[in-house]
Amino acid sequence: MQQIPTQPSTPRPSPIGRWLSVLVALTLWTTAGLVIPLALPGCGVTEIPDSVFYPLRSNPLVNLDKAPASAPPAFPPPGKPEVSLKWLEDQGVPILNPDSLEKAPWGTEWREEVNTFLLSQFGTPAKPRVGTEGVDGFATIAKLSETLQLTPAVLERGSKQYRRLCLHCHGLGGEGAGATSGWLNPLPRDFRQGEFKFISTAEHKLESGFQPLKARPRREDILRTLHLGLEGTSMPSFGLLAREDVEALASYTLHLSIRGEVEYWALFYALRQDPETLKAVEKDPAKESRNRAIRFLSGALEWEDPEADVEDFVSKAKGSLLPAGMAKLLDRILREYAAADKNPILPMVDPYPSDQPTPAQSLANGLKIFQAQCVNCHAGYGRQSALRFDNWGGVVRPANLTVPVYKGGRRPVDLYYRIIRGIPPCGMPKANVQEGDPARQAWDLVRFLMALPYPDSLPSDIRQQIHGGAKQ
Numbered sequence: 499m500q501q502i503p504t505q506p507s508t509p510r511p512s513p514i515g516r517w518l519s520v521l522v523a524l525t526l527w528t529t530a531g532l533v534i535p536l537a538l539p540g541c542g543v544t545e546i547p548d549s550v551f552y553p554l555r556s557n558p559l560v561n562l563d564k565a566p567a568s569a570p571p572a573f574p575p576p577g578k579p580e581v582s583l584k585w586l587e588d589q590g591v592p593i594l595n596p597d598s599l600e601k602a603p604w605g606t607e608w609r610e611e612v613n614t615f616l617l618s619q620f621g622t623p624a625k626p627r628v629g630t631e632g633v634d635g636f637a638t639i640a641k642l643s644e645t646l647q648l649t650p651a652v653l654e655r656g657s658k659q660y661r662r663l664c665l666h667c668h669g670l671g672g673e674g675a676g677a678t679s680g681w682l683n684p685l686p687r688d689f690r691q692g693e694f695k696f697i698s699t700a701e702h703k704l705e706s707g708f709q710p711l712k713a714r715p716r717r718e719d720i721l722r723t724l725h726l727g728l729e730g731t732s733m734p735s736f737g738l739l740a741r742e743d744v745e746a747l748a749s750y751t752l753h754l755s756i757r758g759e760v761e762y763w764a765l766f767y768a769l770r771q772d773p774e775t776l777k778a779v780e781k782d783p784a785k786e787s788r789n790r791a792i793r794f795l796s797g798a799l800e801w802e803d804p805e806a807d808v809e810d811f812v813s814k815a816k817g818s819l820l821p822a823g824m825a826k827l828l829d830r831i832l833r834e835y836a837a838a839d840k841n842p843i844l845p846m847v848d849p850y851p852s853d854q855p856t857p858a859q860s861l862a863n864g865l866k867i868f869q870a871q872c873v874n875c876h877a878g879y880g881r882q883s884a885l886r887f888d889n890w891g892g893v894v895r896p897a898n899l900t901v902p903v904y905k906g907g908r909r910p911v912d913l914y915y916r917i918i919r920g921i922p923p924c925g926m927p928k929a930n931v932q933e934g935d936p937a938r939q940a941w942d943l944v945r946f947l948m949a950l951p952y953p954d955s956l957p958s959d960i961r962q963q964i965h966g967g968a969k970q
């Protein structure tokens with residue numbers, strides 16, 4: 499077998515040296531941020547030196563591909579996501595710790611290869627990029643990056659605004675662990691898993707005919723979150739910013755999310771201990787790194803085409819395999835976001851006139867669907883919901899639907915999106931409205947949800963059932 503050709507690279511500081519330089523630069527930058535605005539009005543913490551890098555992922559990775567055996571006992575204390583990860587670990591869910599990579603003889607080189615790729619394709623906080631360096635064999639990356647409004651000028655503007663408005667919650671690299679996060683429940687989002695909750699993308703396939711890896715948001719969805727915030731959480735509204743700034747922030751959120759996801763999968767394949775990887779490693783322990791890179795690459799290739807000839811690709815590959823896999827993954831993720839934008843959910847026409855009260859029969863039908871499909875999570879209409887783990891290994895409570903507070907928006911169409919698409923990272927499935935007349939089924943459920951918090955708007959038998967004697 500051929501030796502792994504190492505990637506030609508410019509001399510870089512060791513990981514520890516790099517960390518130190520990040521730390522020093524960050525400290526200087528933060529201190530400068532505190533001092534300079536006092537001295538020079540108009541010049542704020544948004545400036546950041548070129549020498550500051552995005553932090554390397556150091557917190558554990560979790561990949562909940564099936565629901566854990568039992569529910570979490572409570573919410574973890576604010577700012578302590580490690581507590582709920584420990585609960586998962588106690589149930590036998592693998593929690594992958596990037597620190598353990600350092601212990602493997604090949605780990606430092608793997609990490610360096612990941613860092614080099616991330617730096618070349620995503621830049622630094624001062625000069626954020628997405629794929630503008632160009633990647634051999636992937637002409638589409640630079641083009642898609644433009645389609646998705648991820649050009650350097652837009653990202654630089656977004657990065658500045660992000661440091662001003664979002665960093666204290668979402669963190670420099672989008673890890674959701676900014677200074678304020680220690681006081682918050684729910685925690686600010688960790689963007690680095692590429693998952694969003696409040697989406698209005700119809701289920702669709704890629705042009706290649708395969709399913710997207712994850713349910714991607716449309717750009718519109720991120721803009722909605724920024725304009726209105728997430729009601730009932732600490733995520734504020736940024737509706738008063740200039741339109742260009744909100745657009746740039748949406749682009750920058752995508753940048754952090756895509757960068758984080760590429761890093762996530764590259765580390766995931768280095769750390770996971772699935773039977774197939776273990777078998778390959780056992781056969782030839784000296785080639786563990788190469789075997790893992792091949793598994794990552796075949797993952798990246800097979801996500802697109804289960805018939806892909808991985809061996810052929812490996813034998814022809816000129817450079818290192820890990821960056822080739824990361825480039826393939828980046829290309830794929832960009833195509834998924836672009837496809838999401840082209841596939842909005844197109845709501846079925848509401849069969850009831852909007853200027854008249856909802857007919858009692860519609861509410862009764864909505865209640866019937868709710869009892870069949872929703873009460874197992876939203877017990878007591880959400881008053882007694884049991885807690886669940888979400889895909890970040892955090893804890894979430896199925897909403898109390900007797901209170902009219904909706905994170906993803908309160909317009910009828912927002913509730914329509916929620917039930918038609920579900921909330922994938924929280925395990926909330928989409929509603930089944932296919933029986934009989936789907937438009938009626940869907941809108942009956944939405945209308946029931948909208949009336950549910952208001953006893954007065956429910957027919958007396960339903961009101962009695964849900965609210966007892968209460969009228970308001």
Ligand code: HEC
Nearest residue numbers: 663664667684685686687694695696723731732733747751
């Ligand atoms: C005070 C803290 C705070 C600040 C400031 C903040 N966020 Fe958030 N953000 C949150 C929290 C908390 C959540 C997650 C809520 C949840 O999942 O229930 C969140 C979630 C999000 C989401 C995910 C929406 C989805 O569909 O899943 C996006 C996107 C987002 N924030 C972007 C931003 C951007 C961009 C900024 C700055 C302009 C920002 N946030 C500022 C706390 C904050």
Ligand code: HEC
Nearest residue numbers: 871872875894895896897904905906907924925926927929
């Ligand atoms: C597997 C569990 C599960 C099922 C089944 C489920 N949900 Fe949910 N639902 C959740 C969770 C968890 C949340 C909270 C998400 C969050 O706060 O981030 C939620 C939140 C919601 C919200 C609030 C959305 C918002 O914007 O805040 C609505 C509305 C909702 N569900 C409606 C329904 C309806 C209607 C059904 C049945 C068709 C249903 N759910 C079935 C788990 C579930």
